[in-house]
Amino acid sequence: MKEKFYLTTAIPYCSGKPHIGNTYEVILTDAIARYKRQMGYDVFFLTGTDEHGIKIETKAKELGITPKQFVDGVYEKVRSIWSLVGASYDKFIRTTDEYHEKAVAAIFKKLYEQGDIYKGVYEGWYCVPDEASFTDTQVTGGLCPDCGRPLQRVREDAYFFRMSKYADRLMKHIEENPGFVEPQSRLKEMVNNFLRPGLQDLCVTRSSFTWGIPVPGDEKHVIYVWIDALSNYITALGYNVDEEGELFKRYWPCDVHIIGKDIVRFHMIYWPIMLLALGLPLPKKIYGHGWLNFGTDKMSKSKGNVMYADELAELFGVDGVRYYTLSAMPYAADGSITYESMAAAYNSDLANNLGNLVNRTVTMNKKYFNGVIQSPGENEGPDTELKETVSGTVRLVRERMDSYHVSDALSAVFDMFRRANKYIDETAPWTLAKTEGAAARLGTVLYNLLETIRIGAVLLTPFLPGTADRILKCLASDCKETGFGGLRPVSVTGEPEVLFARIDENELFKKISGEAAENNKKDEDVKNMDNEVKTEEAADRKYEPLAPMIEFDDFIKPDLRIAKVLECVPVEKSKKLLKFKLDLGFETRQVLSGIARYYKPEELIGKKLVMVANLKPRVMCGEESNGMILAAGGHDSDNVKVLFADDGADIGDRVG
Numbered sequence: 001m002k003e004k005f006y007l008t009t010a011i012p013y014c015s016g017k018p019h020i021g022n023t024y025e026v027i028l029t030d031a032i033a034r035y036k037r038q039m040g041y042d043v044f045f046l047t048g049t050d051e052h053g054i055k056i057e058t059k060a061k062e063l064g065i066t067p068k069q070f071v072d073g074v075y076e077k078v079r080s081i082w083s084l085v086g087a088s089y090d091k092f093i094r095t096t097d098e099y100h101e102k103a104v105a106a107i108f109k110k111l112y113e114q115g116d117i118y119k120g121v122y123e124g125w126y127c128v129p130d131e132a133s134f135t136d137t138q139v140t141g142g143l144c145p146d147c148g149r150p151l152q153r154v155r156e157d158a159y160f161f162r163m164s165k166y167a168d169r170l171m172k173h174i175e176e177n178p179g180f181v182e183p184q185s186r187l188k189e190m191v192n193n194f195l196r197p198g199l200q201d202l203c204v205t206r207s208s209f210t211w212g213i214p215v216p217g218d219e220k221h222v223i224y225v226w227i228d229a230l231s232n233y234i235t236a237l238g239y240n241v242d243e244e245g246e247l248f249k250r251y252w253p254c255d256v257h258i259i260g261k262d263i264v265r266f267h268m269i270y271w272p273i274m275l276l277a278l279g280l281p282l283p284k285k286i287y288g289h290g291w292l293n294f295g296t297d298k299m300s301k302s303k304g305n306v307m308y309a310d311e312l313a314e315l316f317g318v319d320g321v322r323y324y325t326l327s328a329m330p331y332a333a334d335g336s337i338t339y340e341s342m343a344a345a346y347n348s349d350l351a352n353n354l355g356n357l358v359n360r361t362v363t364m365n366k367k368y369f370n371g372v373i374q375s376p377g378e379n380e381g382p383d384t385e386l387k388e389t390v391s392g393t394v395r396l397v398r399e400r401m402d403s404y405h406v407s408d409a410l411s412a413v414f415d416m417f418r419r420a421n422k423y424i425d426e427t428a429p430w431t432l433a434k435t436e437g438a439a440a441r442l443g444t445v446l447y448n449l450l451e452t453i454r455i456g457a458v459l460l461t462p463f464l465p466g467t468a469d470r471i472l473k474c475l476a477s478d479c480k481e482t483g484f485g486g487l488r489p490v491s492v493t494g495e496p497e498v499l500f501a502r503i504d505e506n507e508l509f510k511k512i513s514g515e516a517a518e519n520n521k522k523d524e525d526v527k528n529m530d531n532e533v534k535t536e537e538a539a540d541r542k543y544e545p546l547a548p549m550i551e552f553d554d555f556i557k558p559d560l561r562i563a564k565v566l567e568c569v570p571v572e573k574s575k576k577l578l579k580f581k582l583d584l585g586f587e588t589r590q591v592l593s594g595i596a597r598y599y600k601p602e603e604l605i606g607k608k609l610v611m612v613a614n615l616k617p618r619v620m621c622g623e624e625s626n627g628m629i630l631a632a633g634g635h636d637s638d639n640v641k642v643l644f645a646d647d648g649a650d651i652g653d654r655v656g
């Protein structure tokens, strides 16, 4: 019997069309699922949608429809994007599915009956006009952190989960299973910032809205959206408290939960504690990938920089989108996506490196041998090196995929294609074709190239399934072996194909600006609908985790100074950058800052602020920047605010 492999994506909130960041996650999980299937595993790949919560309730109300009607519409969009990018999932769960709702209610009841959940009193702050709750730590002076109006103190009944009861067992599990959360940096963050300081009991119900799963027997409360959503990983397999179901018996525990870095906390702490309380085995691994940013900015509707897979696929094709997202996201850090970088990667890697290699090779074999694959002779010249590169690449791809280094695995395949292109230059088949008595050597060279391409296509299958199929069709081969010798001599290749037509950047930008104008118009129409809803979920805001502890000596390395803005103008070639002339007292500096979306230059002139004065110069958009202006929010926030200095501060003074 095949070994099983169960993997899941996070289930995105059903509050709007998923953007390319959410979609990256399903592409990544799909690549791993396809790879595992290729390796002979019995794979179960789960994805779905997270459909409850006040945000959805509020959006539906604004549109004058029921929450169910609202999520039905968004669910269709998620399904269509997942299918566009080729997600080969085995099951799609919706948290509004009846079996899921029943199982979550039963889980809650069981945890209540066994004393892990208890009824207590929730104390906090409430903003009546915003319908938003806040905790003590979020509030200063009794004013709403969002709108500044006075808040009401609330005390209401709520249910709490005794997290602390299981903290030691979780800690022990983490110590005994060092690979439980990857990358290790994310594990350490969570242990240091949340587990070691001690876990608070978690409030697991809400009563200020109704769009959720009611608490059994106490229906004015609904179950907290994270308890509801996390349970999807077992309810989708047919788990309920008094029945386990065949899929659950076969596939649980999960082999890997693939999620984004912002929700590692929920998966590494709340989820295992829920499972411990239910007496179920813990997942084997949680992999928290980085975020795909627009350049260095977080994607957000308010910044107008959100990219969607369907629109990108119109420009770059589905495999263009899969290739870019999979290769641009490093194992442990964030990735960046822009139209420019996508076009550059598309042209250099897909059109030039891969596309040309396949086209040139198949065309030459057709021209010189009528498409008939020749029998290879002895190794000569660079043959051994090429073959070693191929077998080394097969090994590398496996090692890297087995440890979820997906972008590194993909880049190994493209390095191999580059080596094959070099082999063409080294062996110069066009010269061999003109040389008397060199036909056998020419046949060997082309055989080696065709084999490299075939194995490359097999290796590419999990990442770019469509392209891999097209390449194998060009070779008229269905051999999936990854060792040399799979292509049968005297069989005939198919027709050469242009796999990826080069993209003309000017044309691309004309298309994009046309679309942007269209979208702006649409955005205007739905502006009110999309205004960020200030909700109770603000209390669940995903804070950027604290960075690791540093020594005092590290802290004093940046030389922070008070500076005054003398001049401030936009940088012509950039939508993001402002160019400053700053007075440091002892000198003036030119500094660039990516805050053009948040401030008008005239708002900043004359202000005093804090800058990093000993940062090495950097050139951006052709302009040099000699330092950095401090601002709150940075690339992970929609709300970027410069840290202005008190008017009385002296220019040039050190800050620290």
Ligand code: ME8
Pocket: 009, 010, 011, 012, 013, 020, 021, 022, 024, 025, 050, 229, 230, 232, 258, 259, 260, 261, 262, 263, 290, 291, 292, 293, 299
């Ligand atoms: O968190 N780049 O849903 P969600 C990469 N419903 N990944 C990104 C991203 C980006 N720019 N933005 C978001 C939720 N993600 C919950 C999950 S699971 C039981 C419940 C990732 O719609 C994000 O990290 O906010 C998460 O893994 C997924 O997209 C869905 O995010």
